[in-house]
Amino acid sequence: MHHCSGSVYGYISRRKATILLLMSVVFFVLFAGTVDAQKRYSKSYPAGPTVRLELTNRSGTITVEGWNRPEVNITATLEAPAAIVFPQSLSGKIVINVVKDNVGRQEVGSASFFIRVPYYTVVDIETLIGNLNVTNIRSSLIRAHVSSEGDITLTNIGATMVSAENVVGDILYDGELQPNGFYRFSSMKGNISIRIPIPSSFTLVATAPSTRSINLGAFNGGSMRPLGDGRRIVGQAGDGSASLKVTNQRGSIQFFPR
Secondary structure (H helix, E strand, O other), rough: OHHHHHHHHHHHHHHHHHHHHHHHHHHHHHHHHHHHOEEEEEEEEEEEOEEEEEEEEEEEEEEEEEEOOEEEEEEEEOOOOOOOOOOEOOOOOOEEEEHOOOOOOOOOOEEEEEEEOOOOOEEEEEEEOOOOOEEEEEEEEEEEEEEEEEEEEEEEEHHHHHHHHOEEEEEEEEEOOOOEEEEEEHHHOOEEEHHHOOOOOOEEEEEEEOOOOOOOHHHHHOOEEEOOOEEEEEEEEEOEEEEEEEEEEEOOEEEOOO
16 A cells, blocks of 8 residues: 555656646746847937937837936837837937838837937827827927827926827826917817916816816816806916817816916
């Protein structure tokens, strides 16, 4: 009985060892496949007193962050099959066009970008699908456009002109309104949140035709008045020097003090 029992235990031990070995091999293959499925790209460019970033993407998250260094640093993470990324430096302008560089390719993986730029950089970014994030920028223009689905988050912004537009997704603007500045935020479906200092001076046209969900919060007063049974609110805060237009077809519009 002892001999039989020992054989059984030995068989079980060998079987366990074989299973653990096979699991280790499978894990290694899966892990290796995950590593191979991603490629990283990194490049830096010197920046002069004026610089403009133009980035057109197909899918993936784009994050642009302002810093105090006179250079543009681009890091891209490319999912397989890896997209061609070919940045160009053209007399003060950094241009990346993933759509153009990959014309004719049937399958292209998502490309996510993390880009550091001087805080005075003009930022013009767009994608078909994916989130757009811009922070610490104080320039003449920020444009963020998602032609399908994705959130847009703009934080610590001091730009003179800002345009943020998507189809499905949330939009957050956290920043200042400059005198004589122009600010436009538009979505088909999602929440648009505006976080600005008190006091701020602007002329407002806020429209939410389907939901009538417009909440001005601490900015509701003075000449602000509803139109069309609450589908639109127009008015002026302070001297009305900045122009603020917010449109959300099937979502909400909310204001918060900064």
